[in-house]
Amino acid sequence: MDILFQQIVNGLVQGSVYALVALGYTMVYGILGLINFAHGEVVMVGAMVALTVLQILLAAALSSVLAVLCSLMVAVAACMALGYGIERVAYRPLRNAPRLAPLITAIGVSIVLQNLAMMIWGREYHAFPMPFSNGLHELGGAIITDVQIAIVLIALLMMAGLMLLIHRSRFGRSMRAVAENPSAAALMGVDINRVISATFMLGSALAAVAGFMVSANYGIVHYYMGFMLGLKAFTAAVLGGIGNLRGAMLGGVVLGLIESLGAGYIGDLSGGFFGSNYQDVFAFFVLIAVLVFRPSGLLGERVAERA
Amino acid sequence: MKPQLPLLEVNDLKVSYGGIHALKGIDLHIAPGELVALIGSNGAGKTTTLKALAGLLHCTAGKMHYDGSPLHHVPSHQRVSAGLALVPEGRGIFARLSVAENLQMGAYTRSDDGQISADLERMYALFPRLAERRAQLAGTLSGGEQQMVAIARALMSHPQLLMLDEPSMGLAPMMVAKIFETIREVSAQGVSILLVEQNAKLALEAAQRGYVLESGAITLSGEASELLGSDAVQRAYLGA
Ligand SMILES: Nc1ncnc2c1ncn2[C@@H]1O[C@H](COP(=O)(O)OP(=O)(O)OP(=O)(O)O)[C@@H](O)[C@H]1O
Numbered sequence: 314m315d316i317l318f319q320q321i322v323n324g325l326v327q328g329s330v331y332a333l334v335a336l337g338y339t340m341v342y343g344i345l346g347l348i349n350f351a352h353g354e355v356v357m358v359g360a361m362v363a364l365t366v367l368q369i370l371l372a373a374a375l376s377s378v379l380a381v382l383c384s385l386m387v388a389v390a391a392c393m394a395l396g397y398g399i400e401r402v403a404y405r406p407l408r409n410a411p412r413l414a415p416l417i418t419a420i421g422v423s424i425v426l427q428n429l430a431m432m433i434w435g436r437e438y439h440a441f442p443m444p445f446s447n448g449l450h451e452l453g454g455a456i457i458t459d460v461q462i463a464i465v466l467i468a469l470l471m472m473a474g475l476m477l478l479i480h481r482s483r484f485g486r487s488m489r490a491v492a493e494n495p496s497a498a499a500l501m502g503v504d505i506n507r508v509i510s511a512t513f514m515l516g517s518a519l520a521a522v523a524g525f526m527v528s529a530n531y532g533i534v535h536y537y538m539g540f541m542l543g544l545k546a547f548t549a550a551v552l553g554g555i556g557n558l559r560g561a562m563l564g565g566v567v568l569g570l571i572e573s574l575g576a577g578y579i580g581d582l583s584g585g586f587f588g589s590n591y592q593d594v595f596a597f598f599v600l601i602a603v604l605v606f607r608p609s610g611l612l613g614e615r616v617a618e619r620a
Numbered sequence: 621m622k623p624q625l626p627l628l629e630v631n632d633l634k635v636s637y638g639g640i641h642a643l644k645g646i647d648l649h650i651a652p653g654e655l656v657a658l659i660g661s662n663g664a665g666k667t668t669t670l671k672a673l674a675g676l677l678h679c680t681a682g683k684m685h686y687d688g689s690p691l692h693h694v695p696s697h698q699r700v701s702a703g704l705a706l707v708p709e710g711r712g713i714f715a716r717l718s719v720a721e722n723l724q725m726g727a728y729t730r731s732d733d734g735q736i737s738a739d740l741e742r743m744y745a746l747f748p749r750l751a752e753r754r755a756q757l758a759g760t761l762s763g764g765e766q767q768m769v770a771i772a773r774a775l776m777s778h779p780q781l782l783m784l785d786e787p788s789m790g791l792a793p794m795m796v797a798k799i800f801e802t803i804r805e806v807s808a809q810g811v812s813i814l815l816v817e818q819n820a821k822l823a824l825e826a827a828q829r830g831y832v833l834e835s836g837a838i839t840l841s842g843e844a845s846e847l848l849g850s851d852a853v854q855r856a857y858l859g860a
């Protein structure tokens with residue numbers, strides 16, 4: 314029975330990453346009503362930038378802790394700039410265009426970023442150097458690594474910080490106001506464009522951290538890594554109720570658990586017909602099931618507007 | 621009669637929605653501390669006028685001057701810090717923010733935190749109903765309470781010119797009386813007010829001057845009492 318506990322641990326780790334990425338989808342959707350399909354590529358760029366900085370700093374024999382922190386910070390900064398740029402270039406000019414137009418530019422941006430990354434970092438898989446020995450711990454029969462513990466803790470901290478920012482700060486209040494009624498927010502003196510830019514940058518910062526996390530956890534990065542991760546995080550956001558921040562976090566963790574438990578037991582359940590390589594299928598079954606049976610997601614509510 | 625420089629001056633303002641000319645060149649002015657009513661029937665262009673003044677709509681032609689400086693190219697969010705506030709038609713409150721948060725949004729452009737808290741308490745004193753419900757989501761309030769939130773929120777920006785778009789719409793007579801009492805109080809404190817109303821009698825009774833808007837053009841203007849007594853207004857808006 315100890316595989317159960319192991320799969321739960323794995324699911325929580327993966328789910329924490331999904332949650333961070335899903336928050337980016339859901340924040341942008343909440344404020345613009347738009348699915349930023351390029352968001353998965355932002356995660357990839359975060360990972361790639363971190364890789365390069367880490368390689369350079371480690372080659373320069375900087376202390377490991379400093380190297381890791383610096384590379385994370387550079388990745389976060391790069392992704393924030395990227396998120397800002399994506400909104401300015403691909404979405405802002407289409408703010409009043411039909412819904413389909415920004416969706417298509419989103420896919421365009423995604424393809425451009427993938428190809429740029431391929432040109433810069435090549436097609437091959439890169440080993441992501443972690444300059445620490447990754448200690449193993451036993452937890453009720455399951456094995457968990459230092460990196461995994463760090464992933465869960467950092468994700469929790471970041472999510473708590475984000476909730477505080479959004480629900481307790483002046484900036485967060487203006488973000489919620491713009492999401493609900495942009496013209497009324499403008500009447501309060503809110504510069505809507507600035508809030509929208511900040512939202513993209515915030516989501517991209519979370520994406521950069523998530524990119525660093527998956528890279529450190531699996532030890533491998535690749536120019537294509539953002540695609541599947543982005544789709545799954547999008548699924549998590551839909552599962553939780555797109556536009557709902559708590560939903561994105563819950564959806565991420567639930568999807569992580571479904572996937573890892575599914576992968577752990579699919580062999581037994583199908584009498585060996587399917588293997589754990591079918592893991593990715595679960596996310597999309599979940600997506601289809603949610604869209605069919607509960608399109609508003611786990612926590613999404615239909616808020617009836619009062620006149 | 622008005623030696624003072626106007627706080628707001630509008631000349632030949634035109635606005636169109638695609639091919640529809642909603643405002644065909646209107647002139648109006650408001651002196652500091654004045655309460656001016658803008659009346660007219662449905663579709664006359666009253667909301668369009670206020671939206672253009674607040675910067676939510678693009679004007680095709682004309683001039684707007686506020687406090688002596690041109691207003692045309694000032695984006696809407698900067699007009700708030702200049703002293704303009706609009707209580708929009710349909711209130712435009714933030715339903716998923718609490719009452720207190722709605723009022724804090726009103727003070728968004730201000731940074732004097734101490735004074736903001738004092739103003740919050742002033743609003744709760746003005747509208748005790750809101751004080752009891754400060755932690756409640758604004759979307760769960762009654763229509764009248766929401767209108768109080770919308771007015772209090774606009775006052776939180778310390779406006780020099782407060783524009784109200786049909787504040788009495790959909791409210792019970794008691795509530796309308798309360799809202800108009802507040803408008804008079806605010807006016808007495810020296811805030812200039814541009815009041816749009818379908819209820820022409822109420823608006824003209826409260827105002828010092830008035831304008832009558834018909835199909836995008838101003839057809840009558842003058843002292844509120846004169847307008848109230850005029851045959852044209854009596855016939856068209858007061859059902860006499
Ligand atoms: N977004 C829009 N697109 C096209 N036409 C519009 C738009 N908004 C207003 N109009 C038109 O402009 C004219 C003036 O509208 P406006 O809302 O200013 O009227 P109003 O005087 O406020 O009327 P009411 O008393 O019903 O609120 C109307 O003919 C209306 O149909």
Ligand SMILES: [Mg+2]
Pocket residue numbers: 666667668709785
């Ligand atoms: Mg109107």
